[in-house]
């Protein structure tokens with residue numbers, strides 16, 4: 090989850106009880122990108138996290154956004170995030186850029202990690218624009234573990250690419266490609282027909298992720314891992330039909346009409362499920378499936394996980410069967 094600035098409903102219960110934090114530092118990192126350093130209000134440790142994790146940022150204007158943690162994971166007292174100003178971002182990033190100042194108080198939910206770094210003989214990290222944020226802690230971790238790695242980092246222009254100063258310390262492992270002077274990332278040169286021992290982690294705009302996924306289509310599952318910060322388009326009106334959901338633990342059955350999400354109907358029925366992004370991006374609303382066939386519309390599960398059919402994200406996913414059984 091990288092600097093997502095997406096329209097959504099109010100924060101779920103997890104963020105309502107989230108610790109409060111103060112903006113300890115706000116820095117301009119590139120054209121249109123600021124970083125925020127957050128420290129717990131009143132002092133003390135923040136929750137532990139691992140590379141690839143994100144937090145919910147609950148802003149003083151009542152909106153909640155998800156941002157990847159991009160600071161030092163071994164610093165227990167600070168979170169750092171990078172925020173890209175997004176013209177179509179429904180005001181979240183504008184608020185951070187224009188109205189959030191050092192000393193202001195925000196809420197924090199999480200951290201959660203849907204993009205974990207798993208062991209490999211070698212890593213290839215591919216970042217597009219603000220997609221660099223979840224990869225920063227990953228390259229630090231790979232460096233710490235002395236696992237060979239390379240980073241391909243593309244951006245609109247050199248001045249728009251954040252955190253270049255920090256990356257300079259890694260020398261020729263970092264391959265910076267501003268589009269206006271160098272063209273697109275040279276994926277042909279870096280993505281082999283078979284991964285060998287290299288695991289690829291990619292975060293950035295949808296077209297970059299789609300291109301990388303296309304090139305790695307024949308790879309075994311798990312060797313390419315991607316994270317989106319804009320939901321994948323999965324809308325299919327033809328599949329938007331009603332179905333019944335049995336809540337196995339409470340013994341109730343609810344009906345989800347074609348124009349309502351499972352999450353909405355659960356909420357109206359008084360069944361609380363934690364949620365945050367409500368776009369199938371953050372993973373908060375994951376619910377175990379005990380029966381039936383989910384119609385997955387999230388941007389999180391890979392093909393094998395979808396085929397397993399044992400969990401779903403109830404904010405967006407629906408049902409291909411007329412009857413679905415959830416562990417609620």
Ligand code: FES
Nearest residue numbers: 365367372374404
């Ligand atoms: S609330 Fe974020 S995935 Fe459902």
